[in-house]
Amino acid sequence: MNLVNLFMFFMLQFILFLGCSSSIDSGVRLDIQEKHVIMDNGIVQVNLSNPEGFVIGIQYNGLDNLLEVLNPEFDRGYWDIVWDQGGKNRTKKGAKGKGRLDRMDTTNLTVIVKNEEQVELSFTRTWNFSLEGKLAPLNIDKRFIMLRGSSGFYTYAIYDHLKEWPAFDLDNTRVAFKPRKDKFNYMVIADDRQRFMPLPDDRLPGRGQVLAYPEAVRLVDPIEPEFKGEVDDKYEYSIESRSNYVHGWISIHSSESNGIWLITPSYEFRSAGPLKQYLASHAGPTMLSVFHSTHYSGEDLIMKFGPNESWKKVFGPIFIYLNSMSDGLSPIRLWEDAKHQMVNEIERWPYTFPASKDFLSSAQRGKVEGRLLVRDRYISDAFVPVSGGYVGLAPLGDVGSWQREYKGYQFWTITDDEGYFSIINIRPGDYNLYSWVTGFIGDYQYNNVINITSGCNINVGELVYEPPRDGPTLWEIGIPDRTAAEFYVPDPNPLYVNKLYVNHTDRYRQYGLWERYADLYPNEDLVYTVGISDYKKGWFFAQVTRKKDNNTYQGTTWQINFNLNHVNINGTYKLRLALASVHSADLQIRINNSNATSPPLFSSGIIGKENTIARHGIHGFYWLFNIDVEGTILVKGNNTIFLTQANNNGPFVGILYDYIRFEGPPDINFIKDQN
Numbered sequence: 001m002n003l004v005n006l007f008m009f010f011m012l013q014f015i016l017f018l019g020c021s022s023s024i025d026s027g028v029r030l031d032i033q034e035k036h037v038i039m040d041n042g043i044v045q046v047n048l049s050n051p052e053g054f055v056i057g058i059q060y061n062g063l064d065n066l067l068e069v070l071n072p073e074f075d076r077g078y079w080d081i082v083w084d085q086g087g088k089n090r091t092k093k094g095a096k097g098k099g100r101l102d103r104m105d106t107t108n109l110t111v112i113v114k115n116e117e118q119v120e121l122s123f124t125r126t127w128n129f130s131l132e133g134k135l136a137p138l139n140i141d142k143r144f145i146m147l148r149g150s151s152g153f154y155t156y157a158i159y160d161h162l163k164e165w166p167a168f169d170l171d172n173t174r175v176a177f178k179p180r181k182d183k184f185n186y187m188v189i190a191d192d193r194q195r196f197m198p199l200p201d202d203r204l205p206g207r208g209q210v211l212a213y214p215e216a217v218r219l220v221d222p223i224e225p226e227f228k229g230e231v232d233d234k235y236e237y238s239i240e241s242r243s244n245y246v247h248g249w250i251s252i253h254s255s256e257s258n259g260i261w262l263i264t265p266s267y268e269f270r271s272a273g274p275l276k277q278y279l280a281s282h283a284g285p286t287m288l289s290v291f292h293s294t295h296y297s298g299e300d301l302i303m304k305f306g307p308n309e310s311w312k313k314v315f316g317p318i319f320i321y322l323n324s325m326s327d328g329l330s331p332i333r334l335w336e337d338a339k340h341q342m343v344n345e346i347e348r349w350p351y352t353f354p355a356s357k358d359f360l361s362s363a364q365r366g367k368v369e370g371r372l373l374v375r376d377r378y379i380s381d382a383f384v385p386v387s388g389g390y391v392g393l394a395p396l397g398d399v400g401s402w403q404r405e406y407k408g409y410q411f412w413t414i415t416d417d418e419g420y421f422s423i424i425n426i427r428p429g430d431y432n433l434y435s436w437v438t439g440f441i442g443d444y445q446y447n448n449v450i451n452i453t454s455g456c457n458i459n460v461g462e463l464v465y466e467p468p469r470d471g472p473t474l475w476e477i478g479i480p481d482r483t484a485a486e487f488y489v490p491d492p493n494p495l496y497v498n499k500l501y502v503n504h505t506d507r508y509r510q511y512g513l514w515e516r517y518a519d520l521y522p523n524e525d526l527v528y529t530v531g532i533s534d535y536k537k538g539w540f541f542a543q544v545t546r547k548k549d550n551n552t553y554q555g556t557t558w559q560i561n562f563n564l565n566h567v568n569i570n571g572t573y574k575l576r577l578a579l580a581s582v583h584s585a586d587l588q589i590r591i592n593n594s595n596a597t598s599p600p601l602f603s604s605g606i607i608g609k610e611n612t613i614a615r616h617g618i619h620g621f622y623w624l625f626n627i628d629v630e631g632t633i634l635v636k637g638n639n640t641i642f643l644t645q646a647n648n649n650g651p652f653v654g655i656l657y658d659y660i661r662f663e664g665p666p667d668i669n670f671i672k673d674q675n
């Protein structure tokens with residue numbers, strides 16, 4: 001770095017610093033009016049409606065309001081739930097029924113903390129039986145916190161369902177912010193996922209043309225001509241929980257830039273573990289912190305509460321962070337600054353300042369540590385330390401149940417190079433310990449229940465994961481990594497491009513790839529020959545239906561050809577099918593039998609409601625099928641496995657494979673040699 005660059009660097013740091021806290025530090029002030037309440041620390045001023053608890057204004061850096069002033073006050077910054085009555089009383093059936101949207105407007109404001117260092121407000125509403133069928137049977141407590149010298153504010157909420165209250169379903173819950181569209185034009189959700197965004201107006205009839213579903217719009221006459229011809233679809237911007245710590249918007253105009261960011265320092269309160277995908281930011285401009293949803297999952301993730309079931313959960317706190325720059329240089333530095341702030345917030349987790357007794361401090365939480373080894377005897381007899389494996393505590397359940405779990409909290413970490421892990425800040429309670437390891441199939445679960453108490457430090461010692469395995473690998477297709485990303489992902493139809501994902505590692509996020517299968521395989525289905533085909537090119541990432549001219553769809557049958565030099569007719573072979581996602585798929589497997597109406601060796605029945613294909617996901621839920629193949633149906637020489645996806649009900653039906661393995665019969669000599 002030469003001197004000029006060094007000087008520029010310090011100038012930028014200085015300007016950023018100025019932008020964040022240039023005002024006089026006068027502590028936090030609170031001004032309660034009849035219809036609204038203002039929290040103000042001299043840096044940020046937040047205006048909330050009283051008593052509904054909507055964020056109606058964020059004043060910052062000389063801007064009167066960062067939120068969309070054209071929207072009604074309830075549609076700028078708010079918590080919401082989508083819910084329905086439980087069991088037979090549900091009015092909208094299934095994942096397609098949207099439930100009822102409730103913006104969680106509250107009826108009572110209480111000042112919890114008020115001093116120069118901190119203000120904490122509580123907006124509550126209390127349920128009783130006179131509200132049955134009208135409001136979700138929940139007591140709601142929405143909190144807003146402002147700290148001295150802080151360039152932003154926090155929000156969290158406590159949902160409480162009492163035991164004697166009626167059954168109900170909770171489909172979705174989140175916090176939403178709508179920054180103003182005349183300012184915020186550049187969206188950042190990751191280092192390699194950021195772009196100038198179209199306006200909401202561009203999506204309207206005349207400017208936008210709705211594609212296969214309303215969320216996907218082709219921009220035919222956008223206000224900014226540079227977006228013409230692109231597809232805008234919020235699902236192209238979803239993020240896995242494990243990567244969803246900060247995202248937001250920058251206003252890039254002339255010399256002045258502001259950033260507004262959602263920082264989520266922990267995903268302990270989000271449903272369904274590290275791999276669950278959530279919406280984040282998208283055209284609007286919209287900025288969401290989603291805690292629970294059915295996206296990429298379906299009905300299994302409708303939260304269901306039965307009669308006589310009590311439940312209480314704390315969502316958040318999350319931090320709404322604001323930053324600014326006035327030097328006219330690269331505004332992308334606001335993203336770098338937001339990431340620094342994210343690191344600060346993660347380091348301070350669990351926060352010390354929230355006043356609710358339901359949010360637990362670090363001292364009230366416990367710790368689990370140990371070491372994870374993997375042993376797959378047909379690869380190596382050794383106990384191999386797992387590097388980069390996910391280890392987590394989640395409520396009690398079966399193997400792999402964490403991916404469908406939503407009522408409790410989950411605490412995950414990643415093993416180091418030697419396999420050691422340490423999970424800190426776990427809320428007291430009973431948990432199972434779960435894990436999965438990239439490169440190996442299946443799920444690990446520790447035998448014992450782990451009882452976390454305040455201040456506990458439990459060492460579970462060395463845990464050994466022995467993945468499902470009966471015999472040596474005869475052949476395999478793909479990588480066991482719970483995604484279909486390693487397979488062939490086609491280029492999009494030139495009519496449906498999002499320029500962000502051209503030449504991008506996430507090329508699967510393009511719209512309409514499901515139609516590319518029929519372009520590549522107009523009549524004959526995919527045939528894969530072991531030893532000759534390359535799965536990176538020869539295995540289409542999704543087994544989708546094929547559209548015919550008359551707007552009907554066909555199921556498809558893929559073939560895997562493989563050669564056996566000898567067959568043990570007395571032995572049992574094993575076909576392992578790991579799936580990365582399914583949607584209304586009916587998978588039938590036949591071996592050396594091309595008659596698609598004859599009884600299959602294996603049939604899944606119709607499974608999955610994940611809607612991953614339409615949502616441009618590369619995975620949904622993880623599925624593993626282990627199928628016995630008797631040696632008597634195999635032949636020396638060429639054999640064929642027929643994979644039929646029989647359901648032809650529309651374009652979004654199908655299967656994303658993760659990994660396929662064919663194992664020989666257990667090798668007696670092999671086992672003897674090893675022991």
Ligand SMILES: *[C@@H]1O[C@H](CO)[C@@H](O)[C@H](O)[C@H]1NC(C)=O
Pocket residue numbers: 036038047048056057
């Ligand atoms: C807060 O919002 C209300 C309603 O829009 C408005 O009347 C009031 O002036 C705002 N207060 C401040 C300090 O911006």
Ligand SMILES: *[C@@H]1O[C@H](CO)[C@@H](O)[C@H](O)[C@H]1NC(C)=O
Pocket residue numbers: 107108109110
């Ligand atoms: C509002 O909250 C305060 C403090 O908790 C309580 O005294 C008051 O009764 C509540 N009012 C209503 C209408 O619930």
Ligand SMILES: *[C@@H]1O[C@H](CO)[C@@H](O)[C@H](O)[C@H]1NC(C)=O
Pocket residue numbers: 126127128129130131
């Ligand atoms: C039940 O809730 C309604 C609406 O908030 C309220 O008007 C009513 O007073 C409540 N009834 C009781 C018994 O608390």
Ligand SMILES: *[C@@H]1O[C@H](CO)[C@@H](O)[C@H](O)[C@H]1NC(C)=O
Pocket residue numbers: 086087088089132166167168307
């Ligand atoms: C359905 O609603 C009725 C009337 O409110 C109630 O008595 C019944 O318990 C509810 N059933 C379920 C399954 O929640």
Ligand SMILES: *[C@@H]1O[C@H](CO)[C@@H](O)[C@H](O)[C@H]1NC(C)=O
Pocket residue numbers: 307308
């Ligand atoms: C709910 O609790 C009541 C009272 O304890 C009991 O009579 C009823 O059977 C319970 N219902 C269910 C579905 O457990």
Ligand SMILES: *[C@@H]1O[C@H](CO)[C@@H](O)[C@H](O)[C@H]1NC(C)=O
Pocket residue numbers: 429430449451452453
């Ligand atoms: C876990 O510990 C708590 C507190 O000591 C206790 O109440 C609970 O019964 C324990 N659970 C189990 C399964 O041991």
Ligand SMILES: *[C@@H]1O[C@H](CO)[C@@H](O)[C@H](O)[C@H]1NC(C)=O
Pocket residue numbers: 502503
């Ligand atoms: C994509 O990458 C190729 C090869 O690196 C390059 O030739 C092409 O111009 C790139 N396309 C775009 C749109 O960036």
Ligand SMILES: *[C@@H]1O[C@H](CO)[C@@H](O)[C@H](O)[C@H]1NC(C)=O
Pocket residue numbers: 548549550552
């Ligand atoms: C659609 O066309 C296919 C042949 O491409 C034919 O088998 C099928 O019967 C047709 N379906 C309808 C509903 O016309």
Ligand SMILES: *[C@@H]1O[C@H](CO)[C@@H](O)[C@H](O)[C@H]1NC(C)=O
Pocket residue numbers: 568569570
């Ligand atoms: C299969 O089992 C039969 C009866 O036990 C035996 O006679 C035959 O040798 C076995 N064949 C092979 C290939 O192991």
Ligand SMILES: *[C@@H]1O[C@H](CO)[C@@H](O)[C@H](O)[C@H]1NC(C)=O
Pocket residue numbers: 595596597598599
């Ligand atoms: C296919 O299997 C069905 C059901 O087993 C049978 O009725 C039919 O004759 C078979 N077709 C052929 C060509 O073998």
Ligand SMILES: *[C@@H]1O[C@H](CO)[C@@H](O)[C@H](O)[C@H]1NC(C)=O
Pocket residue numbers: 529561563637638
């Ligand atoms: C077996 O399959 C291979 C690869 O597809 C092919 O080259 C060979 O001709 C086949 N042999 C027989 C006997 O069909």
Ligand SMILES: CC(=O)N[C@H]1CO[C@H](CO)[C@@H](O)[C@@H]1O
Pocket residue numbers: 591592593594633634635638639640
């Ligand atoms: C013994 C047997 O049925 N072999 C069949 C295995 O599958 C291939 C492909 O359908 C057939 O050609 C073989 O005859």
